Amino acid sequence: MTASIIDGKKIAQHIQSTTAERVSQLKEKGITPGLAVILVGNNQASRTYVSMKRKACEKIGMHSVLIELADDTTEEGLINKVNELNEDNTIHGILVQLPLPSQIDEINIIESIDPNKDVDGFHPINVGRLMTGGEAFYPCTPYGIIEMLKYEQVELRGKHAVVVGRSNIVGKPMGQLLLKEDATVTYCHSRTADLAYHTKQADIIIAAVGIRNLITADHIKDGAVIIDVGMNRDDEGKLCGDVDYQNCLPKAGAITPVPGGVGPMTITMLLANTAESAERTLTRKTQS
Numbered sequence: 001m002t003a004s005i006i007d008g009k010k011i012a013q014h015i016q017s018t019t020a021e022r023v024s025q026l027k028e029k030g031i032t033p034g035l036a037v038i039l040v041g042n043n044q045a046s047r048t049y050v051s052m053k054r055k056a057c058e059k060i061g062m063h064s065v066l067i068e069l070a071d072d073t074t075e076e077g078l079i080n081k082v083n084e085l086n087e088d089n090t091i092h093g094i095l096v097q098l099p100l101p102s103q104i105d106e107i108n109i110i111e112s113i114d115p116n117k118d119v120d121g122f123h124p125i126n127v128g129r130l131m132t133g134g135e136a137f138y139p140c141t142p143y144g145i146i147e148m149l150k151y152e153q154v155e156l157r158g159k160h161a162v163v164v165g166r167s168n169i170v171g172k173p174m175g176q177l178l179l180k181e182d183a184t185v186t187y188c189h190s191r192t193a194d195l196a197y198h199t200k201q202a203d204i205i206i207a208a209v210g211i212r213n214l215i216t217a218d219h220i221k222d223g224a225v226i227i228d229v230g231m232n233r234d235d236e237g238k239l240c241g242d243v244d245y246q247n248c249l250p251k252a253g254a255i256t257p258v259p260g261g262v263g264p265m266t267i268t269m270l271l272a273n274t275a276e277s278a279e280r281t282l283t284r285k286t287q288s
């Protein structure tokens, strides 16, 4: 058996065309969804991701603003900028590209964003609502993974999902989203003893720990669905995931490649969240 390869680019395109429809319907009602992205400093990877976000907005007719701030920007300076955007009615989504320079506390910045514009889903209000239910923005990468699994008609109800990784951006919210789909969830991480013991029991593995080739064929059971969130570099500087792809391919039921798997879904769900935020302003208007 060889795994079926889950094509993130194809699924991303499908969802983006639905989002483009939502954007044109909003425009007919006089609202152009707007996303503001703040980039602090000169991290080259962040610069690439920000530019990908702007291009994606442009492609589906969304308004986007890029605010570039110097590497030595203070926390107060950045919060002032976020506050301006919180008050700007043309902006429905605010995103501060991570990581931030060391003089700035990430938590303080995330908490300064209006939760109604927090299209990254990182604000404690949105994190809390994800756990307790209610209207929330979900973090884009795990949200994209759920949409990917649904598109591929992977049954989640009653299945055992093992999440390897416990970051606030991916691992923790991933487990919550899987629980919402009635999966049974186990969290593992870089300090888990006998990782293979846990992952071998999984119907679905989400690898999001940032260690190249951590998951091999010896870590998986026959037919398991393997989702690779890793963004590592190999010895030649080529992008690679947390999963030994070639090694797992013959044993897995389905697998995502890196690049071209989960990555494209992150930006796609950011667009979907921004459209959602603009749609919510319409509901709020009709309610008041």
Ligand SMILES: Nc1nc2c(c(=O)[nH]1)N[C@@H](CN(C=O)c1ccc(C(=O)N[C@@H](CCC(=O)O)C(=O)O)cc1)CN2
Pocket (backbone or CB within 6 Å): 048, 049, 052, 095, 096, 097, 098, 099, 120, 140, 141, 169, 239, 258, 259, 260, 261, 262, 263, 264, 265, 266, 267
């Ligand atoms: N505020 C945020 N910061 C960061 C987030 C985030 O969701 N919000 N996530 C990551 C970076 N990221 C988006 O910001 C991101 C990473 C990767 C991709 C992607 O499409 N990857 C491609 C490969 C691209 C390449 O060749 O370099 C793929 O996997 O196919 C999109 C977005 C950290 N910061």
